[in-house]
Amino acid sequence: MFKNAYEGIKKIFTAEIIMLIASIVTFVGAIVTITADSNAVKDALNNPNEASITAGVAILGIVAIAFGICALVAFILNLVGLVKARKDDANFNTALMLTIAGIVVSILSSILSKNENVVSFLNTGVELAYLLATMFIVYGIVSLAKQLKNTPVETKGNRLLKIIVIVQGIGIGARLLGAIFTVAKLNPVIPGIIGIIAAILTVVYHLIYISLLSDAKKMLAK
Numbered sequence: 509m510f511k512n513a514y515e516g517i518k519k520i521f522t523a524e525i526i527m528l529i530a531s532i533v534t535f536v537g538a539i540v541t542i543t544a545d546s547n548a549v550k551d552a553l554n555n556p557n558e559a560s561i562t563a564g565v566a567i568l569g570i571v572a573i574a575f576g577i578c579a580l581v582a583f584i585l586n587l588v589g590l591v592k593a594r595k596d597d598a599n600f601n602t603a604l605m606l607t608i609a610g611i612v613v614s615i616l617s618s619i620l621s622k623n624e625n626v627v628s629f630l631n632t633g634v635e636l637a638y639l640l641a642t643m644f645i646v647y648g649i650v651s652l653a654k655q656l657k658n659t660p661v662e663t664k665g666n667r668l669l670k671i672i673v674i675v676q677g678i679g680i681g682a683r684l685l686g687a688i689f690t691v692a693k694l695n696p697v698i699p700g701i702i703g704i705i706a707a708i709l710t711v712v713y714h715l716i717y718i719s720l721l722s723d724a725k726k727m728l729a730k
Contacts (some may be wrong), residue, residue: 520585672713682705
């Protein structure tokens with residue numbers, strides 16, 4: 509009945525699985541950042557031609573590359589999924605518009621990268637746009653569940669919507685606080701710890717969201 513939504517949600521589901529992997533990679537990277545020998549890192553930066561680069565620095569490089577690839581692939585899949593799903597429910601179209609808005613603000617943030625305070629504010633705007641996009645994806649699933657009279661998925665969607673908002677809100681707050689500590693030049697370990705907290709919350713969010721997407725897939729496949 510909702511073939512477009514089914515195909516779209518399948519792609520969004522795959523994108524979220526990839527982002528779950530990326531979040532785990534970020535978590536590992538944050539731990540490496542905190543535990544790496546700071547003196548060795550400084551030595552590596554000051555003497556790039558010498559064999560003083562520690563395992564921690566090498567791992568951080570690998571983590572950055574892996575995260576970038578995962579994020580790019582997931583983003584493209586998510587975008588394609590929204591384009592497909594919007595044909596069956598307007599909520600997915602709103603989610604697509606918000607995602608595009610997030611892209612625009614993200615580009616603006618890169619252009620103004622020299623102003624740390626402005627960048628921090630814009631990055632929060634990007635997070636908010638993606639949070640709202642996620643909310644509308646969930647609204648779309650709930651809307652489809654209502655039309656299909658699938659009460660379990662509808663109830664789960666409404667419940668998870670509240671949880672996702674709370675978890676993502678805490679995650680955004682943690683990252684913003686980390687940015688403030690960085691700008692204020694406080695203890696560099698603190699932003700790392702906050703980053704780990706944000707990463708853990710992001711993993712929790714992805715698990716909750718993936719669960720709902722999985723149920724929606726099964727519902728629409730019938």
